[in-house]
Structure formats: structure tokens, C-alpha cells
Amino acid sequence: MSLFPNVPKVQYEGRGSKNPFAFKHYNPQEVVLGKTMEEHLRFAVAYWHTFVGSGSDPFGVGTAVRSWDSLSPLDKAKARVEANFELMEKLNIPFYCFHDVDVAPEGATLAESFKNLDTIVALLKDHMKSTGKKLLWNTANLFTNPRFVHGAGTSNNADVFAYSAATIKKGLEVGKELGAENYVFWGGREGYESLLNTDMKLELDNLARLLHMAVDYAREIGFDAQFLIEPKPKEPTKHQYDFDTATTLAFLQNYGLKEHFKMNIEANHATLAGHTFEHELRVARINGVLGSIDANQGDMLLGWDTDEFPTDLYSTTLAMYEILKNGGLGRGGVNFDAKVRRSSFEDEDLFYAHIAGMDAYARGLKAAAKLVEERVLDEIVENRYRSFREGIGADIVSGKATLKSLEAYALQLNQPIKNESGRLEQIRATLNEIIFSV
Numbered sequence: 001m002s003l004f005p006n007v008p009k010v011q012y013e014g015r016g017s018k019n020p021f022a023f024k025h026y027n028p029q030e031v032v033l034g035k036t037m038e039e040h041l042r043f044a045v046a047y048w049h050t051f052v053g054s055g056s057d058p059f060g061v062g063t064a065v066r067s068w069d070s071l072s073p074l075d076k077a078k079a080r081v082e083a084n085f086e087l088m089e090k091l092n093i094p095f096y097c098f099h100d101v102d103v104a105p106e107g108a109t110l111a112e113s114f115k116n117l118d119t120i121v122a123l124l125k126d127h128m129k130s131t132g133k134k135l136l137w138n139t140a141n142l143f144t145n146p147r148f149v150h151g152a153g154t155s156n157n158a159d160v161f162a163y164s165a166a167t168i169k170k171g172l173e174v175g176k177e178l179g180a181e182n183y184v185f186w187g188g189r190e191g192y193e194s195l196l197n198t199d200m201k202l203e204l205d206n207l208a209r210l211l212h213m214a215v216d217y218a219r220e221i222g223f224d225a226q227f228l229i230e231p232k233p234k235e236p237t238k239h240q241y242d243f244d245t246a247t248t249l250a251f252l253q254n255y256g257l258k259e260h261f262k263m264n265i266e267a268n269h270a271t272l273a274g275h276t277f278e279h280e281l282r283v284a285r286i287n288g289v290l291g292s293i294d295a296n297q298g299d300m301l302l303g304w305d306t307d308e309f310p311t312d313l314y315s316t317t318l319a320m321y322e323i324l325k326n327g328g329l330g331r332g333g334v335n336f337d338a339k340v341r342r343s344s345f346e347d348e349d350l351f352y353a354h355i356a357g358m359d360a361y362a363r364g365l366k367a368a369a370k371l372v373e374e375r376v377l378d379e380i381v382e383n384r385y386r387s388f389r390e391g392i393g394a395d396i397v398s399g400k401a402t403l404k405s406l407e408a409y410a411l412q413l414n415q416p417i418k419n420e421s422g423r424l425e426q427i428r429a430t431l432n433e434i435i436f437s438v
């Protein structure tokens with residue numbers, strides 16, 4: 001029985017198609033720079049927004065109309081599994097991602113929660129087997145339940161730390177059972193509201209202890225997923241410890257965790273941190289830790305995590321450029337951690353939203369491939385830094401130069417020193433031409 005009877009299978013029809021249930025750019029088998037679009041993009045559905053999100057906000061209850069609304073908690077969970085695989089099938093999306101509580105209802109005790117999870121995981125496994133769909137990542141929700149009011153791994157309450165550890169242990173077992181490609185740690189309430197009552201050092205030490213335990217346990221059970229840590233600067237706490245990529249990297253390095261983790265970079269978290277998405281991707285890339293992305297976008301007029309479906313071609317192009325320069329995402333993928341607007345409350349909107357996001361990324365991929373192929377930015381950057389390939393610049397880069405040798409050089413320089421224009425407006429015009437040509 002179909003849960004989305006009004007939605008046909010979505011196919012690629014190409015540019016100019018007026019069919020709202022068709023891709024205009026995402027052509028899975030089309031080869032771009034030696035790989036198919038499907039291989040480059042590795043799209044994933046985010047279970048929490050697409051099947052659990054209701055459209056509620058602080059001023060109003062949910063608006064979404066779903067066929068499973070009136071079912072009991074466990075039946076609802078089962079219906080959502082059906083919905084997940086039907087949506088993935090119709091949209092030709094190969095992966096999905098979930099938090100434990102997205103897929104199965106919490107019980108009155110931890111043991112009951114585990115039991116519910118086991119029931120649904122068995123169902124997910126059956127569906128994965130019969131459809132060939134895969135799990136990009138799973139994670140533990142350590143932030144919604146009131147027990148996490150003071151954090152999870154960074155809580156002042158050791159019982160909460162223990163509960164969180166047990167939940168992660170189960171998450172790793174579930175990931176192994178379902179063959180997850182990655183396992184995500186997003187620091188839900190790992191942060192603080194005020195230093196007045198916070199032992200920051202102990203909280204960070206404990207967070208690192210928890211992550212080390214997870215690394216050890218994954219090894220013990222032979223779960224070989226890539227571990228990902230997802231930065232975010234604020235929300236829900238005023239100050240999240242994993243503020244941005246650079247901060248998270250320093251934390252991982254300080255605690256001897258860097259070799260075990262890569263980053264899951266979310267566009268909206270980047271902009272909340274005062275960075276562009278491509279900035280965060282670049283920092284991760286040059287440090288060898290770009291693992292996966294949460295594809296969405298924020299609203300520059302709003303200061304919170306609006307998690308909108310990505311439609312901004314500049315952002316998808318520059319993001320795909322970083323990903324191509326990274327040699328791809330490896331085991332990672334492009335996860336639509338995005339929700340339809342509250343006013344888009346019909347089932348069909350879930351499909352239109354994914355089509356919009358997939359086309360925006362496919363087009364971003366094509367534009368980025370052109371930038372790479374034609375070496376547009378490479379040439380600009382190589383030319384701009386050419387002074388470091390010869391003479392004094394080459395001495396600096398090779399380590400030959402000292403303050404003394406540089407002083408001697410600087411003293412004989414003609415004044416004023418000559419600089420060249422950065423040509424930014426011209427470069428942006430070129431970028432415009434490329435984005436609109438593909």
C-alpha cells in the first residue's frame with residue numbers, strides 16, 4: 001500500500017521540463033569528471049525532518065498532514081519506515097540518516113527504549129535488504145529528553161553521563177547491524193549557558209572521555225564506520241563547545257582524537273558561526289577532515305537554525321567545488337538535514353523540497369566541475385601567489401629565509417612596494433557566467 005499515492009516516480013527530464021515531479025539537473029548516471037552524479041553526490045534523507053517533523057514552532061502546533069498521524073507510537077514508527085523507503089525509492093535517493101528516537105518511540109526505561117529500537121531496526125534491515133538502500137549514518141539523540149537539561153557527556157550529573165554512554169553504545173551496535181557508513185556525534189546540549197556555574201575543563205575532559213570510549217567500543221565490536229563530529233556554534237545552548245570546524249579540530253587534537261574523526265559540516269551551522277559554508281568546508285579540507293555534509297541553508301535575516309532545503313546555487317557550487325577538490329566525500333554524502341516550511345504542510349511538499357535540493361546540488365556539481373576542469377580559480381590563485389615560487393618568496397616557503405636575510409632583502413626594496421589588484425568583481429562575474437551556463 002502506498003503512503004504517497006499522489007506522487008509518481010521522479011525521473012530526470014532535463015532543463016526546460018515543466019513537470020514538478022521531475023529532475024531538471026540531477027541525472028544520476030550522467031558522468032561528471034569521471035564519476036556518475038550518483039557517485040559524487042550520495043544523497044541522503046534526514047529521517048527526523050522528513051518523517052517526524054510536524055511544522056510546530058514556538059507559536060503554534062504542527063501543521064503537517066501525514067497519513068500516520070493518528071496511529072499509536074509503535075505503529076506510527078512502523079508506518080514511517082514504509083514512508084522512508086517509498087520516498088527514497090520514488091526520489092532515487094540511495095541513503096538515509098536517523099537519530100535513535102526518530103525511528104522508535106522511547107520507552108519508560110532504557111531497556112524498553114532499546115527493545116523498541118530493536119523492533120524497528122529489524123524492520124529497517126529487512127527493507128534495506130529488499131531495496132538496496134543504505135544507511136549513511138545514525139546517531140544518538142542526547143538532547144530532547146529532559147534528562148539532558150544540563151548536557152549529556154558534559155552534564156554535571158554522572159548518572160546522565162552513564163545514561164548517555166549506554167545510549168551511544170547501543171547506537172554503535174545499531175550502526176553495525178545496519179552497516180552504517182558513518183556514525184555522527186553532534187553535541188546537542190554539549191555547551192553551557194553561563195560560566196558562573198560551569199566547570200569548563202571537567203566538561204571538556206569528560207566529553208573527550210566519552211568519545212574515546214566510543215572509539216574503543218567500535219573497535220571492540222568491529223564497527224568500522226567513519227566517526228563524524230558535527231560543529232555548531234549555538235542553539236540549543238548559548239555556547240556550544242563544538243563551535244565551528246577550527247574549534248572542534250583543536251579539541252580533537254588536544255585530546256588525541258583527531259585520527260579517529262572527520263567532520264560532518266552543516267551549511268546552516270556554518271552561517272550561524274559567522275562563516276560561509278565554503279569556509280567551513282575549506283578549513284576541514286585543508287586539515288584532512290572533510291567527511292560529510294548536511295546540505296541545507298539558513299536565512300541571513302534570521303539568527304537561528306532554519307534548516308531550509310538548499311536552493312542557493314552560489315552556495316551549492318562553492319560547496320561542490322570544495323568537495324571535488326577534496327577528491328570527494330569518501331564514505332560521506334550529501335544529507336538533506338532540511339525541513340519543509342511550516343506552510344508547506346502536504347506530503348507532496350516533501351518531494352518538491354528534495355527535488356529542489358537535489359537539482360541545486362546537481363547544478364552546483366556541474367558548475368564546480370567546470371571550475372575545476374577549466375582551472376578557473378586555480379589559475380587565479382596560482383597567479384596571485386606566484387611571488388612565492390621564485391626569489392625571496394621561494395626562500396620563505398622552503399624555510400631558507402630568516403628574519404636577518406629578510407631584513408637585508410627588505411632594506412634594498414624600492415619604495416613604495418608594488419601590489420596588484422585582487423580583481424574580485426571580475427572573478428565574480430566569471431563565476432556568474434559559469435553557474436548560469438550549466
Ligand code: XLS
Nearest residue numbers: 139186230266294305337
Ligand atoms: C541540529 C543538528 C542535528 C545533527 C544530528 O542542529 O543539525 O540534527 O545533524 O544530530
Ligand code: CA
Nearest residue numbers: 230266294337
Ligand atoms: Ca545537522
Ligand code: CA
Nearest residue numbers: 266268305307
Ligand atoms: Ca541544523
